Amino acid sequence: MTHLRTRAVHAGQQPDPTTGAIATPITQTTAFGYGTLERGAALFAGEVPGYRYSRFANPTVAALEAKLADLEGAQTAVAFASGTAATASLVLGLLRPGDELVFLGPLYGGTEGLLRNLGERWGIRVVDATATGLEASLTPATRMVWVETLTNPTLRLHDLADVAAMARARGITTVADNTFCTPCLVRPLECGIDLVMHSMTKYLGGHGDATGGIVAGADALVAPVRKTGLGQVGGNLAPQEAFLFLRGIKTLPLRMAAHCEGALAVARFLQQHPAVRVVHYPGLESHPQHALAQRQMQGGFGGMVAFELQRCERSAVAAVLNRLALFTQAVSLGDTDSLACHPASTTHSFVSQQARDAAGVTEGLVRLSVGIEHPDDLVADLAQALDGWAP
Template identity: 40%
Template sequence: DTVADLEHGAAGFAFSSGMAGIDAVWRTFLRPGDTIVAVADIYGGAYDLLVDVYQKWGVNVVFADLGNPDNLDKLLKAHNVKLVWLETPSNPLLRLVDIKALAAKAKAAGALVGIDNTFATPYLQQPLDMDCDFVFHSATKYLCGHSDVLMGVVVAKTKELAQPLHDMMVHTGAIAGPMDCWLVLRGIKTLALRMNAHCQNALEIARRLEAHPAIEKVFYPGLPSHEHYELAKTQMPKGIGGVVTVYLKNDTREAANSVIKNMKLVKMASSLGGVESLVNHCYSQSHSGVPHDVKIEMGIKAGLLRFSIGIEDADDIWNDISAALDTTL
């Protein structure tokens, strides 16, 4: 109910993990022969679920670069698209898509639109107000905010869409436990405060990273150098969130390991969105199930590091990261 209120939806459902929540939406609304169009740089676990499970069940899975909304037109003409699945900003390259433009096109063609809003949170972006039908959160991340819960939440825009989702949740049983729900409700009490701190720290660290000699490229849509900076200003006017991704100049697993091992404050973990700063080596962690060629196509290289910038003192975070980066020079 709380997340449904925050997202301006009709009803919300809490699952035992983010993946269980995504699966519930897809399982409720997709049947063999249906087409799902998903953003090409979808979260690795969601990619695996589509390719390893849904595709094998006869669902037509189409991954598409929807950076230009017109790319969806061709797909809506060529396929009987049941569901369009967006993720913006995406994990890990923080690519944005134009939610309003894509939802309008999908709705005109009779398709449903779901969106993974994990990175933005309802504090920074409310996609149901932009005509999406479902919004999904890995509540494991910012909604919880303390890295001590695994949970997914799905909010449906209308009661009609909520009912079959509710039934699927009951039939399949991947519900969230009461203690986890309590912990996430506790986290949501400070969501606005935490997100403001994440946004401020992340922008500061992103700016400093851009000037560090060990860095090839910084991905943060709050920087003018990001390909979707203009869209970010209008779609996420309050801020971009706490994830900052970099390519190291030394594009090797060894260099990435050296950065990870030499940081003391910033810990390595697959997760993100907690109050403490974390780092993830996406190639071998969050996207390890994605085949090498696909990872390279997605831009997930050996020298890519995804930082989840926490709410600690910005100078403390920077001193830790910059000293570790120096070891790759």
């Protein structure tokens, strides 16, 4: 199986050997019988394969992990109860007090808030290299570099191959949050990145009905993340949620094509509207990193669009957002339904005003998650909202 569409359907899954069920069954159990004391001891020692307790591993969750590892081109993957749990497990599992984590932003506000507020309590120094550049920010204490494949919410890019090469030359582990792009558009491990993570809640699930996170990469790096995140913190994914993600990922390539088509149409419309000052979308020729996006992204430029109004005021944003009919005002993203939010008061309210200003998260910025509705209808909805508001 070489095509992503085929692998999204079949990887990690086969008909159930007991019943022939094509959908992977939900293994709803806490514990697994292991037969004898000797086999139980061997299971807990990691000497034989098998299941012992669903916090550590579960067959439904294992099928999901195998599917994502395949799609990202990784040796293995480990699933968590949320993207935030995946982030915390990565940091706790791979870093120690006195280590340094360097990130290239802007980042999702929840990620930056976790790194700054909790990471520093754990004795980990967190450094924002966005303004100074990565090379100038690395020190002998740097142990991890964190990037997003498309930054949230201003949709900037980082050259993943350059980031990976610079870090690898110094023995530094690299992590890419691929939530916005999914393996349909970007596969960070192929660019040399060590670990890739997702908030599966978004595009991978795709239907707004399941919460989860995942980390994929080499066995040697994923093993301590699994041990810490599942065995010690207990951030495991429930089997019911894993079932929903397995279902959602089967249509991921088809949905991403629709998201990309709609987002490009929306971005082009917004670009010519007099009430809009600037549009952030890597598929537009006006995007400052359009050439990098063409080189690094495959099959489309994503379903996220951000734009800034001519009047950079919260009241102006409210006047536009409150008129929308097809775009639901909500956080999250990647759903079949189109969503809209004001990042400064929602997703990025976790970080300081200074950090928002540095990241370009202004009071006039709107973030759209373009769903799979027909692009003409989404453009019409935005047109009536913008036309009904006088800038």
